[in-house]
Amino acid sequence: xxxxxxxxxxxxxxxxxxxxxxxxxxxxxxxxxxxxxxxxxxxxxxxxxxxxxxxxxxxxxxxxxxxxxxxxxxxxxxxxxxxxxxxxxxxxxxxxxxxxxxxxxxxxxxxxxxxxxxxxxxxxxxxxxxxxxxxxxxxxxxxxxxxxxxxxxxxxxxxxxxxxxxxxxxxxxxxxxxxxxxxxxxxxxxxxxxxxxxxxxxxxxxxxxxxxxxxxxxxxxxxxxxxxxxxxxxxxxxxxxxxxxxxxxxxxxxxxxxxxxxxxxx
Ligand SMILES: NC(=O)c1ccc[n+]([C@@H]2O[C@H](COP(=O)([O-])OP(=O)(O)OC[C@H]3O[C@@H](n4cnc5c(N)ncnc54)[C@H](OP(=O)(O)O)[C@@H]3O)[C@@H](O)[C@H]2O)c1
Numbered sequence: 001x002x003x004x005x006x007x008x009x010x011x012x013x014x015x016x017x018x019x020x021x022x023x024x025x026x027x028x029x030x031x032x033x034x035x036x037x038x039x040x041x042x043x044x045x046x047x048x049x050x051x052x053x054x055x056x057x058x059x060x061x062x063x064x065x066x067x068x069x070x071x072x073x074x075x076x077x078x079x080x081x082x083x084x085x086x087x088x089x090x091x092x093x094x095x096x097x098x099x100x101x102x103x104x105x106x107x108x109x110x111x112x113x114x115x116x117x118x119x120x121x122x123x124x125x126x127x128x129x130x131x132x133x134x135x136x137x138x139x140x141x142x143x144x145x146x147x148x149x150x151x152x153x154x155x156x157x158x159x160x161x162x163x164x165x166x167x168x169x170x171x172x173x174x175x176x177x178x179x180x181x182x183x184x185x186x187x188x189x190x191x192x193x194x195x196x197x198x199x200x201x202x203x204x205x206x207x208x209x210x211x212x213x214x215x216x217x218x219x220x221x222x223x224x225x226x227x228x229x230x231x232x233x234x235x236x237x238x239x240x241x242x243x244x245x246x247x248x249x250x251x252x253x254x255x256x257x258x259x260x261x262x263x264x265x266x
Pocket of ligand 1: 072112135136137138139140141160161162163165198199200201203208226227228248249250252253
């Protein structure tokens with residue numbers, strides 16, 4: 001297949017975002033789906049919050065579209081605009097992939113957290129039985145919390161700048177997975193097997209500060225940063241210097257690709 005050709009036969013996936021210039025996932029999913037033989041392209045589209053309803057309505061009528069990704073700031077506002085949600089998206093309360101069926105019906109799923117778990121497993125890290133400190137309770141943090149509980153972590157401690165948000169997530173995750181010990185805590189890695197940064201700190205190279213006191217990291221811990229740019233954040237550099245095992249944001253994104261492909265039916 002000629003990778004440069006986009007024709008009327010090509011299956012299109014949109015990726016709605018605002019801003020759109022930081023989006024890199026479109027290239028990864030295009031390469032992944034093309035590699036399994038589909039004539040496919042994912043196109044980032046700049047959709048402002050005020051235009052989301054119209055954009056979703058237009059997607060229903062775009063018959064050569066298989067669906068759309070959604071990212072900041074649409075993951076939660078898109079929920080009531082869809083016809084159906086997977087149980088996972090309903091539990092998490094946000095969507096990052098929409099499938100468009102041939103009749104225009106739109107279904108939302110969220111594979112952020114499941115993608116992390118898959119990426120970690122592919123890198124040889126099993127979450128089952130680990131004591132995990134999750135930094136951040138925003139959109140991605142929410143998805144990770146449910147996926148970690150589902151993966152059978154021994155304990156999940158959630159730390160967030162806005163403590164009320166951490167408390168809300170603890171309540172939701174413990175109701176969905178009562179067998180898992182979930183509580184709020186401070187950003188101190190002492191005693192944990194794994195630390196995961198799901199805040200946006202680190203995106204500008206660390207000048208915005210570290211999400212945790214790096215002196216509390218120790219050799220043998222797994223330290224994951226879901227920030228994609230830079231690839232090796234200041235947190236990951238510090239963790240590497242202390243002998244920790246690293247997981248990168250890219251591994252979480254790659255982990256989502258196979259899940260997204262299955263969901264989109266490609
Ligand atoms: N690798 C992947 O596949 C992947 C997937 C999704 C997202 N991400 C990345 O994950 C990061 C978070 O995305 P998101 O969608 O969860 O964003 P979000 O919903 O806006 O959440 C941002 C999180 O960062 C915290 N935060 C922001 N500024 C902070 C500061 N100055 N000090 C302390 N905490 C701060 C927020 O705390 P408050 O609640 O207190 O505001 C919140 O927990 C972004 O870098 C995004 O690119 C990566």
